[in-house]
Amino acid sequence: MAMFCFQCEQTALGKGCTMAQGVCGKKSDTANLQDDLTSSIIELANCNIKNEEITKLIIDGLFVTITNVNFDNESIKKFIDKIKAATQCSFNFDIKTVWNCDENVRSLKSLILFGLKGMAAYAHHARVLGYRDEDVDNFFYEALQIIANENSQEKLLLIVLKTGEINLKCMELLDRANTQTYGKPIPTKVTTNVEKGPFIVVTGHDLHDMALLLEQTKDKGINIYTHGEMLPCHAYPELKKYSHLKGNFGTAWQNQQKEFDNIPAPVLFTTNCIMPVKDSYKDRVFTTSVVDYPQCFHIDENKDFTPVIEKSLELGGYKEDMKMTGINGGDILTVGFAHDTILSLADKIIEGIKSGEIKHIFLVGGCDGAKPGRNYYTEFVKHTPANTLVLTLACGKFRFNDLDLGEINGIPRLLDMGQCNDAYSAIKVAAELAKTFNCTINELPLSLILSWYEQKAVCILLTLLYLGIENIKLGPSMPVFVSESILKFLVEKFKIKPITTFEDDLKEILN
Ligand code: SF4
Ligand code: SF3
Numbered sequence: 001m002a003m004f005c006f007q008c009e010q011t012a013l014g015k016g017c018t019m020a021q022g023v024c025g026k027k028s029d030t031a032n033l034q035d036d037l038t039s040s041i042i043e044l045a046n047c048n049i050k051n052e053e054i055t056k057l058i059i060d061g062l063f064v065t066i067t068n069v070n071f072d073n074e075s076i077k078k079f080i081d082k083i084k085a086a087t088q089c090s091f092n093f094d095i096k097t098v099w100n101c102d103e104n105v106r107s108l109k110s111l112i113l114f115g116l117k118g119m120a121a122y123a124h125h126a127r128v129l130g131y132r133d134e135d136v137d138n139f140f141y142e143a144l145q146i147i148a149n150e151n152s153q154e155k156l157l158l159i160v161l162k163t164g165e166i167n168l169k170c171m172e173l174l175d176r177a178n179t180q181t182y183g184k185p186i187p188t189k190v191t192t193n194v195e196k197g198p199f200i201v202v203t204g205h206d207l208h209d210m211a212l213l214l215e216q217t218k219d220k221g222i223n224i225y226t227h228g229e230m231l232p233c234h235a236y237p238e239l240k241k242y243s244h245l246k247g248n249f250g251t252a253w254q255n256q257q258k259e260f261d262n263i264p265a266p267v268l269f270t271t272n273c274i275m276p277v278k279d280s281y282k283d284r285v286f287t288t289s290v291v292d293y294p295q296c297f298h299i300d301e302n303k304d305f306t307p308v309i310e311k312s313l314e315l316g317g318y319k320e321d322m323k324m325t326g327i328n329g330g331d332i333l334t335v336g337f338a339h340d341t342i343l344s345l346a347d348k349i350i351e352g353i354k355s356g357e358i359k360h361i362f363l364v365g366g367c368d369g370a371k372p373g374r375n376y377y378t379e380f381v382k383h384t385p386a387n388t389l390v391l392t393l394a395c396g397k398f399r400f401n402d403l404d405l406g407e408i409n410g411i412p413r414l415l416d417m418g419q420c421n422d423a424y425s426a427i428k429v430a431a432e433l434a435k436t437f438n439c440t441i442n443e444l445p446l447s448l449i450l451s452w453y454e455q456k457a458v459c460i461l462l463t464l465l466y467l468g469i470e471n472i473k474l475g476p477s478m479p480v481f482v483s484e485s486i487l488k489f490l491v492e493k494f495k496i497k498p499i500t501t502f503e504d505d506l507k508e509i510l511n
Contacts, residue, residue, distance in 0.1 A: 002018060002028065003017065003018060003019075003020075003022070003028035003031035003032055004016055004017070004018055004031075004035075004096070004099050005017045005022055005026070005031050005034075006110075006480050006481045007067060007110070007114050007117075007454075007455060007481065008024065008067040008453055008454050008455070009367070009369055009371070009452055009453045009454075009476065009477060009479070010023045010024065010369055010370065010371050010453065011023065011480055014477065014480050015480060016480065017031070024067055024068055024275075025071070025275060025276035026071060027071075029073060030071055030072075030073055030076065033073055033076040033077060033080070034064070034065045034070075034076060035095050035096060036076075036080055037061055037064060037065060037076055037079055037080050037083070038061075038062075038065055038095045038113070039093050039094050039095045039096075040061075040080050040083040040084055040087065041057075041058055041061045041062060041083060041144065042093045042095065042144045042147060042148050043083075043087055043089075043091050043092065043093050044057065044058065044083050044086060044087045045058055045140065045141045045144035045145060045148075046089070046091040046093065046144065046145055046148055046149075047087055047088055047089035047091060048089070049088055049089075050138075050141060053086065054086055055137045055140065056127070057082060057083055057086055058120075058140050058141070058144070059120045059123050059124050059127070059140065060079075060120070060124060060290055061079055061083055061120075062116055062117045062120035062140075063117070063120045063121050063124050063271075063290045064076060064079055064290045065117060066117050066118070066120075066121060066272055066454055066455050066456070067272065067273070067453070067454040067455065068272040068273035068274055068275065068454065069271065069272045069273075069274070069290055069291055070290060070291060070292045070293075071274070071276070071292065071293050071294065072292035072293055072294050073294075074294075075292035075298075076292075091148075093148050095113075098110070098113070098147065101151075102151075103483040104153055104483050104485055104486055105151050105153065105156065106481070106483070107481060107482045107483040107486040108153060108156035108157060108159075108160055108486065109147050109156060110481040110482075111160045111163070111458065111462065111481070111482065111486075112143050112146065112147055112156065112159050112160055112163050113147055114455040114458040114459075114481070115160070115163040115164070115167065115455070115458045115459040115462045116140065116143055116144070116163060116459070117455040117458075117459075118167070118454070118455040118456035118457070118458050118459035118460070119136070119163070119166065119167045119170050119459045120140070121205070121271065121272075121455075121456055122167070122170045122171055122173075122174045122421050122456070122459075123136055123137075123140075123170050123173075123174075124289075124290070125174055125177070125178075125205060125206060125207070125208070125421070126170070126173045126174040126176075126177040128206065128208045129177040129178070129181050129207075129208055130177070131173050131174070131176060131177035132173075133169055133170065133173045135166060135169055136166055136169055136170045136173060139162070139163075139166040142159075143159055143162075143163060146159050160462060161462070161465060161466045162466075163459065163462045163466075164459070164461075164462030164463040164464070164465055164466030164467070165463070165466045167459040167460070167462060167463045168424070168427070168463045168466065168467070170459075171421050171422075171423060171424035171427075171460075171463070172424055174421050174424070175338075175339075175421070175422070175424045175425070178207055178236070179236075179338075179340075181207075181208075181211075181238065182207060182211065182233075182236035182237065182238040182239055183236055183237030183238050184237070184338065184340045184341075185232065185235035185236055185335070185336040185337075185338040185340075185341065185418065186235055186237065186240075186336050186341065187235070187334060187335070187336040187337060187341060187412075188234045188235045188240060188334070188335055188336045189332050189333070189334050190226075190231065190234045190247055190248050190332070190333045190334070190335055191246070191247040191248070191331060191332060191333075192247060192248055192249075192324045192325055192326055192330075192331045192332070192333065192402065193247060193321065193322060193323050193324055193331055194223075194225060194246075194247065194249060194317075194318060194321070194322040194324055195223055195246060195317075195318075195321050195322075196317060196318050196319060196320050196321050196322075197221065197222075197223065197316070197317045197318075198221060198222045198223070198265070198312045198313050198315070198316055198317045199222060199223040199224065199225055199246070199249075199265045199312060199317045200213065200217065200222060200223075200224050200225070200265060200266055200267075200268060200308055200309075200312045201225050201226075201227045201249045201250070201260075201263070201265055201266070201267040201268070202224060202225070202226060202227065202230050202267075202268045202270065203226070203227035203228045203229070203230050203253070203256075203267060203268070203269055203270065204228070204229060204230060204268075204269055204270030204271035204272065204291070205229045205230070205270065205271045205272075205419055205420075205421070206270035206271055206288075206289060207233055207236065207239065209268070209270040209288055209289065209303070210224075210226075210230060210233050210239060210270070211238070211239060212303050212305065213268065213305050213308070214239060214242040214244070214245060215242075216304075216305050216306075216309065217244060217305075217309060217312075218242060218244060220309060220313075221313075222244065222309065222312050222313065223244050223245075223246040223317075224242070224244055224245045224246065225246055225247055225248060225249035226245075226247075226248045226249070227248065227249050227250050227253075227256075227267070228250075228252075228253040228273065228395050228398075229253075229271070229394070229395050229419050229420070230270070231248050231333065231335055231416075232335050232336070232416070232418040232419050232422070233245075234248070234335050234336070235335045235336030235338070235418070248333055249324070250324075251326055251327050251398050252327065252368045252395065252398040252399065253273045253275070253368060253395055253398075254273075254275070254368060254369060254370040256275055257275055257276075257278055260278075260281045260284070260285075261278065261280050261281060262280050262281060263281055263284060264315045264316060264317050264318055265284065265312055265315055265317055266284045266285070266286055266308050266311040266312050266315065267281070267284055267285055267286070268286045268287075268288065268299075268305070268308055269285065269286070269287045269288070269291045269293075270288055270289060270291065271289065271290070271291060272291070272454060273395075273454070274287070274291055274293055277293050277295075277296060282295060282296060283311075284311060284315065285297075286298070286299055286305075286307065286308045286311070287299070288300075288303070289301075325402060326398065326401060326402025327378070327398060327399055327400075327402065328378070328400065328402050328403050329402065330402030330403060330404060331402065332402070332404075333401050333402060333416070334401075334412060334414070334416060335416045335418070336416070337391070337412075337415035337416055337417050338417055338418050338422060338425045339417075339424075339425035339428040339429055342391075342415060342417070342425070342429050343428075343429060343432055345411055346432060346433070346436070348409055348410070348411055349361075349389070349411065349433070350433070350436055350437075351409075352408060352409060352411070353437075353445060356387075357387060357408055357409060358387060358388065358389060358408055358445075359385065359387045359388055359445065359510070360385075360387075360388045360389075360445045360446070360447065360509065360510060361388065361389045361390075361391060361444070361445060361446045361447075362380075362381075362384055362388060362389070362390045362391065362446075362447050362448075362449060362509075363390075363391045363392070363393075363426050363446065363447070363448045363449065363450075364377055364380060364381055364390055364391070364392050364396070364397075364400075364449045364450075365391070365392050365393040365394050365396060365397065365417075365420075365423065365426070365448075365449075365450060365451070366393075366394050366396045366420070366450040366451035366452050366453075366457050366460075367394055367395055367396055367420070367451055367452055367453030367454060367456070367457050368395045368396045368398060368399065368451065368453065369451075369453040369476070371476060371477075373475070373476035373477070374396075374399065374451060374475075374476050375399070376475060376476065376499055376501070376502050377396055377399050377400065377449070377451055377475075378399040378400050379502040380449060380502040380505065380506065381399075381400040381403065381405075381414070382400065382403065383502055383503070383506055384405075384413075384506070385510070386406065386408075386413070387408065388413070389408065389411065389413055389415060390405065390413060390414050390415070391415050391417055391426055391429070392414065392415070392416055392417065393416070393417040393418055393419065393420060393422045393423060393425070393426060394419060394420035394422075394423075394457075395420070396451040397416060400414070401414070401416060420456050420457065420460060421456070423460045423463070423464075427463070427464075427467065430444065430446060430469075433446070440468075441467070441468075441469055442468070442469065442470045442471070447471065447473070447509045448464070448469065448471075448472045448473065449473045449499070449505070450472055450473065450474050450475075451474075451475055451476065452474065452475075452479070458479070461474070465490070465494050468494075469494070470494055470495040471495045471496075471497065472494070472495075472496050472497070473496075473497050473498070473499050473505055474496055474497070474498060474499065475498060475499030476499065477498070478498055
């Protein structure tokens, strides 16, 4: 059966995945079911009934369709059934009509839809902690109605930028949810080494799942290790208080098939990015929430993690303490430089900029991925001059977060701000610096070097565009769902540039 999907950076041949299986491993029947789910969500949003149950269905349904979240046809079918049961009108919509329409309209609608998917993930995490925002919730309906009914490029462009505006609110909401629930992140050193004995690896973005698991495993002789986007949880006081939260396992998410091969411990996936699970570790993979993978045990909404705990005790972990490192051989990762911590250093940073001790600040952040060309980010960071700071966030940092870049006046040169949603922290810091220097963000000695892969990166990019931030360097490639003329417009208006080589880009920025 044919499929069409072009929502992520690694899409086939730079055009779209159209074969029996996408580059991410998603089979064509799963891709088509995800299209059916998207179509039914758009139908539901067009029924003019708005309530809490429907909002939750829309948000979670969109999250299911994000790259590397759900590979399980039965689970997607169940979701479609739930959406159909809630749909009380006869509005018909097929998302394939978007894939086949005028390429500029298709680009703008794709930017809105993929941005909404990313924002749905953030809204989901905030809601799990009891935080909601009416503007955010309402916008899901508004944007999904626009996708179905609007074909004017001018109007669609306004909604593209509004997606960025509302996503800023959504990231702010999640920041509030995380910090009011688990405390403000504080700088914390995290080891990459793994102690002997039973352990559990937790990956994804959901701090609530992590908190519940930490509580259920305390005093059980089991250690907990983060993986991927879960790393920043070591910095939250209400999570770091658990002494059995020991360190971080593994390197970048795209190395999981190698690193989880025969691991003597279970792995809990709370969100993306799950890759096709190999038989050698399938019995150890547990999913929860919107994540699902055929034949892997799914923990339901009751969040009883007993099966994971039992698996950990059964496998027993390593017999000896294991020395493990990051990609560059380092074994310490420092986290916890969210906006409050960085702003507490603001005086020192401002003084450093004024005296010339800090010549430039780079934000090197975004998603990682398997495609070649992403070494650019490692080399870029390695070659930043000693009088510059490097802020980072999201999972792309695993390419360089084990490097020791030293300090400037006691400020570490490499400052990890957190998960991808903590782009909110970067925006807050940039806005505060601009206020102090009485200039715009674009006039600060600050450059954004971004890597994208899936749809959360799309909503963050739209937020940066909404804020009028210019000269973003984006890689490893430009989104193929954006047509040439829309891309030309974005490049002219916002001066977005594709990354070139780290040498040329560094030279251009610093001159
Ligand atoms: Fe291809 Fe990406 Fe879609 Fe997977 S999510 S099928 S890799 S475009
Ligand atoms: Fe990474 Fe999958 Fe995007 Fe939260 S975990 S940033 S790719």
